[in-house]
Amino acid sequence: MISNKMADLVAGSSLIRAMFEEGKRLSKIHGIENVYDYSLGNPNVEPPEAIKIAISEILSEEAPGMIHGYMNNSGYEDVRQDIAEYTNKINGTNVSKDHVVMTCGAAGGLNITFKTLLNPGDEILVFAPYFGEYRNYASNFDAKLVVVPPDTSTFQPNLELLPEYINEKTKIVIVNSPNNPSGVVYSEKTIIDMAKVLKDKEKEYGHSIFLLSDEPYREIVYDDIKVPYLLNYYSNTIVGYSYSKSLSLPGERIGYLVVHPEIEDLNQVMSSLNVANRILGFVNAPSLFQRVVAKTLDARVDINVYKKNRDILYNHIREVGFEALKPEGAFYLFMKTPIEDDVKFCADAKQFNLLLVPGTAFGCSGYVRLSYCISYERIVNSLPALKKLWDLYK
């Protein structure tokens, strides 16, 4: 009775639901503290104190009608200008409020970008492993998601294969770095080489190919690794950002897009993003939190919590025998499964109360994702279970 598309999507999402239910079932039997749920990308570090302070200040200093009212569908002009200036300061760009759209998280930003750029049948390229939700966003606009196979030696985008995956229908290439699920940061060389391929292909096909950088994990990086800012490498670029992870505000749905000042048809693109925000039903990014993030541009959650988790988990699984690249950012570890069938591996893991997500969900079989945004103590307690899981295949 529901729409055909949704019937498929509901069936698909029932797998996630099934895992969630499995977690609840195991918790009932073994106690919640004895279930090691590595399946959810839900930040466990508290938002910085600056958020609470900012909200209190805004409530006491500004008129309620101003705080909670309508504004331009692209967001408050002063907030957009603050974000533009901060971006310029940190990344050496040259953008203004006219290149910024406040969005309902990165998810909202990606959807208004798709609505702006895509005709039905257009193709979106992603590099495996990739965040599975892109497939659903593509389906919203009847676009086709095309997956470039992984380079499992580095988990950098597979640029050797890239050219053959581009055709006259390719409209958008999505880059997600620090990457969910691999934890890899795409290097500057990767970005330069990728930009070169895309520029060549733009010439070959005589139309623009847009680079869409999905960066909710930009600030979640370790060991002083630099994340290249894509606006500095390719002009047909849109960067989507979210405060969900850097400020642990995933429920508040606040983020933004930055559009390259020299993108093709800048004015049309900005007008369209504005209108798309309205007609897709977002209308505007939540107003109080627009003002909050403008007041807390330098604030961050305590990254060391995630780093400590990464270190103990990574060191342990390597010691035990698993193969994995050391995550450089985000809060995910992407581990090679000792058997080919990653779905079976995840099923096997449940006997040790370990909840993992198969790499197949990210277009990369033979791997599993561990989200280590859980308590350090829980990770410590899970280590023997991970050892037992390895021993199962010896």
Add this chain to the structure above:
Amino acid sequence: MISNKMADLVAGSSLIRAMFEEGKRLSKIHGIENVYDYSLGNPNVEPPEAIKIAISEILSEEAPGMIHGYMNNSGYEDVRQDIAEYTNKINGTNVSKDHVVMTCGAAGGLNITFKTLLNPGDEILVFAPYFGEYRNYASNFDAKLVVVPPDTSTFQPNLELLPEYINEKTKIVIVNSPNNPSGVVYSEKTIIDMAKVLKDKEKEYGHSIFLLSDEPYREIVYDDIKVPYLLNYYSNTIVGYSYSKSLSLPGERIGYLVVHPEIEDLNQVMSSLNVANRILGFVNAPSLFQRVVAKTLDARVDINVYKKNRDILYNHIREVGFEALKPEGAFYLFMKTPIEDDVKFCADAKQFNLLLVPGTAFGCSGYVRLSYCISYERIVNSLPALKKLWDLYK
């Protein structure tokens, strides 16, 4: 270069932009206090003090991770239960949290409902005059918006014509009461008769026809008029609500859907609304404001401000000679134009610094909409201009 659909939508929305720019131009010449902008449906009454108090309490009593974190895509369970119980108390319904989805305003609620129910080519019925944005929401899902012509004697839905506008493709009928733009509240008799027509047509075609009630103005009513609650009249009903007007929080994007417990395929519908919230990019309704509205269920803006505006404006335009029904709710007055061409009438009105929206934008030519959610003083000052406008056609 942008998508074909968006190119059309951007062109369409430039008319709104043109009016906005015209207002700015007139303000520059004549001073902002001498421009009578009746074009925007932006609440001018301040949010109740209860909002600020609720935010402060939540920030001091609850853990930040709980306030700003992810939850089920349908919203916090306790918030949904509170809203269900409040709905039962006020409207005599029998719903629980399992029938409530928290949404990004009514716009978000309508879009996830469309995503859930519509296949491309399905038809959505609206009754003229209707909120123009429905056309864009329909376009998001390649559905066809079918307009039932107005009954201008009452501006109740034209039920005589309704049967001939329903066919085997009709999936949703939208009801918007108190109505934007007419200010009319649909009577209980209207709803009972409409439900009868729909039930007969469901039998005739052998499939469900869903009633979608868009109710952002439910609490903005005058003279103790009752707004029938549609769940009490028709089982295939979904009610979309927003706090944008009742609490003057339009920027915060907070609202909800209530689904009839006996709707066809309840479980499928609820699962689909949940998944649609996620994949359309809303993910969930903003989390802090979910908690805020649960704490302020009885709070309202001061309706008397709007009532006073309605009374002076309505009395004046009738005295001058215009024809209009007295608005029973919302903050709109729908006035007959003394010439047939309402677009020309709006152009003429600008010479008196009056900004009005032609009825054509609501599928009802020969009328104009005046949004009286502006200051009382501005309305008083505009009265001579309205008189001059009438005199122009004497």
